[in-house]
Amino acid sequence: MRIAVDLNRCQGYAQCVFLAPGVFELHGDEALMYTPAPPADQRERVLRAAAACPVQAIVTGEPVGSEGPYVR
Amino acid sequence: MSGNGRDGQDGKDRRDRQGVRDMRDGRIVIVGASLAGLRAAEALRDEGFSGSLTLVGEEPHPPYDRPPLSKQVLLGRVRAQDCGLPARRETDAQWMLGVRATGLDPAGKRVLLGNGDQLPYDRLLIATGTRARPWPDSGEAALDGVFTLRTSDDAGRLAERLESGPRRVLVIGAGFTGSEIASACRERGLEVTVAERGRAPLIGALGATAGAFAATLQRAHGVDLRCEVTVTALRGSGGRLTGAEFSDGSRIDADVAVVALGAVRNTEWLADSGLAAGPRGVACDAGCRAFDMYGIVTDDIFVAGDVARFPHPLFEYQMLALEHWGNAVAQAEVAAHNMVSPATLRRPHLAVPAFWSSQFGLNIKSVGVPTFSDQVVIAQGSPEERRLVAVYGYRGRVTAAVSVNMAKWLDYYRHLIETAAPFPPGPGAADGVAGSEPVPSDVPDPHVLSHGPTVALTGHLPDRRLTLLRPDS
Numbered sequence: 305m306r307i308a309v310d311l312n313r314c315q316g317y318a319q320c321v322f323l324a325p326g327v328f329e330l331h332g333d334e335a336l337m338y339t340p341a342p343p344a345d346q347r348e349r350v351l352r353a354a355a356a357c358p359v360q361a362i363v364t365g366e367p368v369g370s371e372g373p374y375v376r
Numbered sequence: 377m378s379g380n381g382r383d384g385q386d387g388k389d390r391r392d393r394q395g396v397r398d399m400r401d402g403r404i405v406i407v408g409a410s411l412a413g414l415r416a417a418e419a420l421r422d423e424g425f426s427g428s429l430t431l432v433g434e435e436p437h438p439p440y441d442r443p444p445l446s447k448q449v450l451l452g453r454v455r456a457q458d459c460g461l462p463a464r465r466e467t468d469a470q471w472m473l474g475v476r477a478t479g480l481d482p483a484g485k486r487v488l489l490g491n492g493d494q495l496p497y498d499r500l501l502i503a504t505g506t507r508a509r510p511w512p513d514s515g516e517a518a519l520d521g522v523f524t525l526r527t528s529d530d531a532g533r534l535a536e537r538l539e540s541g542p543r544r545v546l547v548i549g550a551g552f553t554g555s556e557i558a559s560a561c562r563e564r565g566l567e568v569t570v571a572e573r574g575r576a577p578l579i580g581a582l583g584a585t586a587g588a589f590a591a592t593l594q595r596a597h598g599v600d601l602r603c604e605v606t607v608t609a610l611r612g613s614g615g616r617l618t619g620a621e622f623s624d625g626s627r628i629d630a631d632v633a634v635v636a637l638g639a640v641r642n643t644e645w646l647a648d649s650g651l652a653a654g655p656r657g658v659a660c661d662a663g664c665r666a667f668d669m670y671g672i673v674t675d676d677i678f679v680a681g682d683v684a685r686f687p688h689p690l691f692e693y694q695m696l697a698l699e700h701w702g703n704a705v706a707q708a709e710v711a712a713h714n715m716v717s718p719a720t721l722r723r724p725h726l727a728v729p730a731f732w733s734s735q736f737g738l739n740i741k742s743v744g745v746p747t748f749s750d751q752v753v754i755a756q757g758s759p760e761e762r763r764l765v766a767v768y769g770y771r772g773r774v775t776a777a778v779s780v781n782m783a784k785w786l787d788y789y790r791h792l793i794e795t796a797a798p799f800p801p802g803p804g805a806a807d808g809v810a811g812s813e814p815v816p817s818d819v820p821d822p823h824v825l826s827h828g829p830t831v832a833l834t835g836h837l838p839d840r841r842l843t844l845l846r847p848d849s
Contacts, residue, residue, distance in 0.1 A: 331737070366462065
């Protein structure tokens, strides 16, 4: 699983920090810091955090490339 | 066209439907496999494109997210290789990674590749972005300990070196990237010198008033900040960096130097293409269609992301080139829509520019174009509280706002920008700082900065009236 957060949208409501504290944290009062590749056991928490975000800033999905095919 | 009866309208609708079906098939090639390229590919499938889709990327990695590279990765909390972007949907695309585009033949509708292959297309999206501006002396740049920060590989190498505990890091250039690097170093407890040719950090993007605040902030966090100096030489011994010399005659010992002198747009491969492409980017219209060198718009070549220069009605139709995450996403979606839509259904890219930075424990966010200003006023908060909103105006209307740890207010100011509200903003926007008077925003000539401005305002001013925008969501 991969995470990207649209930090233009993020307003620091910190719902994600409460729901998945191992993945999202506030750095200072307002800046969100997150783990882009969370461990598998955090998956459900991350999905709940993404759903709870008041401004829907959290994008989750499988890493690009897991679908293939790739040409080098 | 006018005066058609019902049959005429039905005929037009039929032709439109046929046009939509035709545009949803064929071959689309996207050159550039980063954020803009990926989101465009996804949006094309969302829009019903069912033809063949090929992405060409110079780097060997699948698309990854850059903002964490200068923050989480440099702090050692996240590995550079773990910043891959999430897929929003399947794209059923062919990815040619580790392959460089070397040329474009618009007449023959082919992209030329570094491996000798040629890729035919029906419609093309150019999303080749930028690269780090290298240190001008290639011998000094090759010293062990000299880094740039743009790619995932760059970030991985720099993070590893910071982990090894260098005695002093020199950051050359105090734009957003340089300032974030300095912040990460201080947070890791490393000694940092920042050298900036301009009068203060961030002034290229935010003007001198905000720059003075940034300078105070950096020094309060223990950065050895040196402004109005240039680095005249990087010194090495046995192939390793040992220090640097400055234009004021001073010198320092340093075992790491990070060159943060802004970005260079990846347009060289288009030199013989006949497109309006050069160091300032690839010019396109508000619908992301590329212009050729005569200023005539093409209809099968589109541009999105950092490499695009496009006219924005809110900023007097000046050609903007934005190195912003949000612009890459929004412009890619507009380009994708227009690539599969007949003329009557096309959309303009009108998103208000926005970006963020986190550094020295503060969350800095911007909407609008702060360099498109003549005055600035602190509308809420204060530098002493380390939370504020600075509002920028140009000829009496609001053109930008920058928040420091007050992000929740920015949507309000975005609305003021979109509605061309008068500057300075009236009461109701203010937050107990009565008496705060507008001062000159003091945006410097970009030529005196050692980093490129994040927002580049280029081109002349056509005599056009401001268009009132409405957010489409």
